[in-house]
Amino acid sequence: MGTKGSANRQRIVDAADYLFYSRGYNQTSFSDISDKTGIPRGNFYYYFKTKEDILAAVVDARLIEFKDMLKCCENAASGPLERLHALVQFPLQRETQILQYGCPIGSLSSELVKDQDTEISQTRLTAVFDLLKNWIEEQLNKLGQSARGDDIAKDLLAKMQGIIIIANVYRDAEFLRRGINDIQSWLNQTLSH
Amino acid sequence: MGTKGSANRQRIVDAADYLFYSRGYNQTSFSDISDKTGIPRGNFYYYFKTKEDILAAVVDARLIEFKDMLKCCENAASGPLERLHALVQFPLQRETQILQYGCPIGSLSSELVKDQDTEISQTRLTAVFDLLKNWIEEQLNKLGQSARGDDIAKDLLAKMQGIIIIANVYRDAEFLRRGINDIQSWLNQTLSH
DNA sequence: GTCTATACCTTGATAGAC
DNA sequence: GTCTATCAAGGTATAGAC
Numbered sequence: 448m449g450t451k452g453s454a455n456r457q458r459i460v461d462a463a464d465y466l467f468y469s470r471g472y473n474q475t476s477f478s479d480i481s482d483k484t485g486i487p488r489g490n491f492y493y494y495f496k497t498k499e500d501i502l503a504a505v506v507d508a509r510l511i512e513f514k515d516m517l518k519c520c521e522n523a524a525s526g527p528l529e530r531l532h533a534l535v536q537f538p539l540q541r542e543t544q545i546l547q548y549g550c551p552i553g554s555l556s557s558e559l560v561k562d563q564d565t566e567i568s569q570t571r572l573t574a575v576f577d578l579l580k581n582w583i584e585e586q587l588n589k590l591g592q593s594a595r596g597d598d599i600a601k602d603l604l605a606k607m608q609g610i611i612i613i614a615n616v617y618r619d620a621e622f623l624r625r626g627i628n629d630i631q632s633w634l635n636q637t638l639s640h
Numbered sequence: 641m642g643t644k645g646s647a648n649r650q651r652i653v654d655a656a657d658y659l660f661y662s663r664g665y666n667q668t669s670f671s672d673i674s675d676k677t678g679i680p681r682g683n684f685y686y687y688f689k690t691k692e693d694i695l696a697a698v699v700d701a702r703l704i705e706f707k708d709m710l711k712c713c714e715n716a717a718s719g720p721l722e723r724l725h726a727l728v729q730f731p732l733q734r735e736t737q738i739l740q741y742g743c744p745i746g747s748l749s750s751e752l753v754k755d756q757d758t759e760i761s762q763t764r765l766t767a768v769f770d771l772l773k774n775w776i777e778e779q780l781n782k783l784g785q786s787a788r789g790d791d792i793a794k795d796l797l798a799k800m801q802g803i804i805i806i807a808n809v810y811r812d813a814e815f816l817r818r819g820i821n822d823i824q825s826w827l828n829q830t831l832s833h
Numbered sequence: 834g835t836c837t838a839t840a841c842c843t844t845g846a847t848a849g850a851c
Numbered sequence: 852g853t854c855t856a857t858c859a860a861g862g863t864a865t866a867g868a869c
């Protein structure tokens with residue numbers, strides 16, 4: 448490792464990550480990835496055995512991206528409530544992409560539940576949701592909400608997915624901002640005692 | 641018309657409707673529809689010019705299904721608030737499918753925004769969302785909420801999409817029921833003055 | 834490790850017999 | 852109106868030269 452090979456592997460994963468997000472997994476062909484990277488189709492099989500292996504690598508990459516995002520939220524704020532607010536505001540930093548392509552895990556998850564052949568990657572995607580859910584629960588615990596932690600965490604995820612879906616359908620940036628604002632009000636209200 | 645031909649056409653649309661829902665549009669081939677209906681692949685082109693034409697017919701069919709659902713909500717209750725509650729409760733009647741495949745319009749919409757070649761059908765899908773939104777606004781108007789009607793209607797759609805997504809990801813029937821309950825509480829709270 | 838050539842299959846779509 | 856045979860294109864995957 449540390450060779451040119453692993454660099455090429457990374458370029459494939461990066462290109463696939465972008466293409467799976469913007470076009471969808473099933474609508475992205477090896478030719479598309481080849482065009483974007485300049486790496487010939489046949490060469491992919493030196494790094495991955497199947498297309499689904501590329502998908503698994505992409506999902507792993509997104510898991511890391513979301514971990515970085517959570518780290519970013521932890522650094523941006525000191526208290527648990529502030530960190531939750533930082534998380535909720537995150538889609539605003541990706542506004543353009545969100546309005547065009549939706550949520551990177553939500554939309555991919557919607558696509559893969561319908562696919563009977565990609566069960567492995569489907570469970571990996573649930574892992575990304577679990578990563579978020581556990582982090583949220585962690586913050587809620589610090590706020591003394593350990594009893595309803597699981598429920599509130601799922602509620603929060605549902606609210607974010609919902610406004611992203613509708614903002615995406617109507618390409619409505621104004622609604623996205625207002626929706627996020629409403630979630631923050633709800634957070635404050637729910638966690639005040 | 642009234643001939644055997646239109647009956648075959650209907651069988652194609654019905655099968656495609658089910659398959660597009662359970663497998664996704666891009667993952668459903670003519671062979672799949674052929675297998676399900678017993679109608680040979682080549683015969684489809686007597687009824688439809690392209691695959692996207694089948695998609696358009698399916699979206700039209702779902703538009704009718706949703707119109708029927710709204711009619712059902714109107715018949716089930718006399719007042720506007722009760723009718724909104726009837727709408728919110730509707731996913732419970734399709735619980736099994738919702739948990740397996742998600743929302744019939746939400747998931748299809750997520751899939752098609754990523755497709756550059758299906759713009760026509762995409763606008764038709766927005767029409768289904770608009771159908772729901774306008775109906776909701778209609779009920780809100782009768783409740784004297786005409787000013788914030790557009791906002792509240794989008795909020796309601798977002799909340800429903802959100803809980804369906806999360807219930808689908810975690811295959812969590814309990815969360816679906818509780819989420820719908822919470823939406824109803826929110827409705828009562830928002831519309832009481 | 835890298836790249837080319839290609840096999841093999843499935844796709845959406847067409848032509849034409851009946 | 853219905854069906855069969857077939858098309859060209861594009862899909863994933865493989866073999867093997869360099």
